Amino acid sequence: MGRKGQAWRVILRNTGLFVIATIIFLTLVTTAQWSVTKYQMKDRFVSNLRFIQEEKARFEAEMQKLGMNETEYAWYLTYKQLNIKPTFTGTLEYYARTAFSIFGKSGRGLLGGGFSHSIWYYLRNTVVILLIVELTVIGLGTYLGLKAGYNGGKLDTLVSTLAQLFSAVPVWFIGALVFLLAWRFSIVPDFTMRVQLAVTDTMGKASAYIVGFLLPAITMVLASIWEYAYTLRNIVVGERKSDYITYDRARGLPEGRIRKKLLRVVFPSFLTYTTYNFMDILMSVLVVEVVFDVPGLGYVLLNSFKAINKPPHGVDYYYYPQAIFAVGFFMILLYYINSLLADLLYVYLDPRVRT
Numbered sequence: 001m002g003r004k005g006q007a008w009r010v011i012l013r014n015t016g017l018f019v020i021a022t023i024i025f026l027t028l029v030t031t032a033q034w035s036v037t038k039y040q041m042k043d044r045f046v047s048n049l050r051f052i053q054e055e056k057a058r059f060e061a062e063m064q065k066l067g068m069n070e071t072e073y074a075w076y077l078t079y080k081q082l083n084i085k086p087t088f089t090g091t092l093e094y095y096a097r098t099a100f101s102i103f104g105k106s107g108r109g110l111l112g113g114g115f116s117h118s119i120w121y122y123l124r125n126t127v128v129i130l131l132i133v134e135l136t137v138i139g140l141g142t143y144l145g146l147k148a149g150y151n152g153g154k155l156d157t158l159v160s161t162l163a164q165l166f167s168a169v170p171v172w173f174i175g176a177l178v179f180l181l182a183w184r185f186s187i188v189p190d191f192t193m194r195v196q197l198a199v200t201d202t203m204g205k206a207s208a209y210i211v212g213f214l215l216p217a218i219t220m221v222l223a224s225i226w227e228y229a230y231t232l233r234n235i236v237v238g239e240r241k242s243d244y245i246t247y248d249r250a251r252g253l254p255e256g257r258i259r260k261k262l263l264r265v266v267f268p269s270f271l272t273y274t275t276y277n278f279m280d281i282l283m284s285v286l287v288v289e290v291v292f293d294v295p296g297l298g299y300v301l302l303n304s305f306k307a308i309n310k311p312p313h314g315v316d317y318y319y320y321p322q323a324i325f326a327v328g329f330f331m332i333l334l335y336y337i338n339s340l341l342a343d344l345l346y347v348y349l350d351p352r353v354r355t
Helices: 001-055 056-066 070-083 088-103 119-151 151-169 173-185 189-198 205-211 214-241 242-250 255-291 297-302 321-349
Strands: 307-308 314-319
Touching: 001 056, 001 070, 001 314, 001 321, 056 070, 119 151, 119 214, 119 255, 119 297, 119 307, 151 214, 173 255, 189 205, 214 255, 242 255, 255 297, 255 321, 297 321
Parallel strands: none
Antiparallel strands: 307 314
């Protein structure tokens, strides 16, 4: 099979996995949504039944027309008020409303009553930070890892030490420390203002985003780059000691040529780790957004569950399934794109893949 055929197999396989993962996640979210709705149905039914009994004369004609007693009519009103059909088709519509809500309206109603903007607003902010961090980590981390692994020396010691240090510290703690230091020494005194300007629709310049998201990006780079460089360094060290490198040196080949050959050999391992590391960085970005109060997907996920104290009645719980599904869907989508690109690069760039 040629490379073109292999590429199509990769696309179909990844797309199939993406669809399956999305359906499973949608089922879990909507099942939880239905559990919450059942509690709402009970309260709404009791309220409707009491109201019907108190205002029986008002509903008598319609109940006779529908052939329902008070209890049946109370359930009828409950399903109607919650926009639910007690049929299999109604169940499918219930799932579909959650799934397609992210592609519908572009305003507040996209995520439910708890959010003031559409999902695209929050997604844009997350993607900006993610791109800044991912490009920096891949570029600088690759340079540090290759240089430390091939040359050794002080840089190798530095990368190894910092990788162990930062891998033991949670990203939220690094974020809190960076925020406090920046505030104490006024490194970015207008950080909050820049973030607000960067995320408004009236100011979309790239420079505003870069400055506005500087501290979250710095936090993520500090937390991720050393482990990334250290892993790449280990890959290079393992291949550098292999027999073919020793043989090439014994033949007197130039170091530049040996390095190029080494890069071709370590590329598949490097690409595999980069693919898996992407999801780790994405999850960390969501946490850092919460630390720095950046309105991204992390903010949406945090506010998808709310418990609000309302005395004297107690606590009211709010659950926004559309918001949870939107965040999960775009995480799956981003990983699908990342995995698809990596697999296609394997097909066209891995020297071990034959036509």
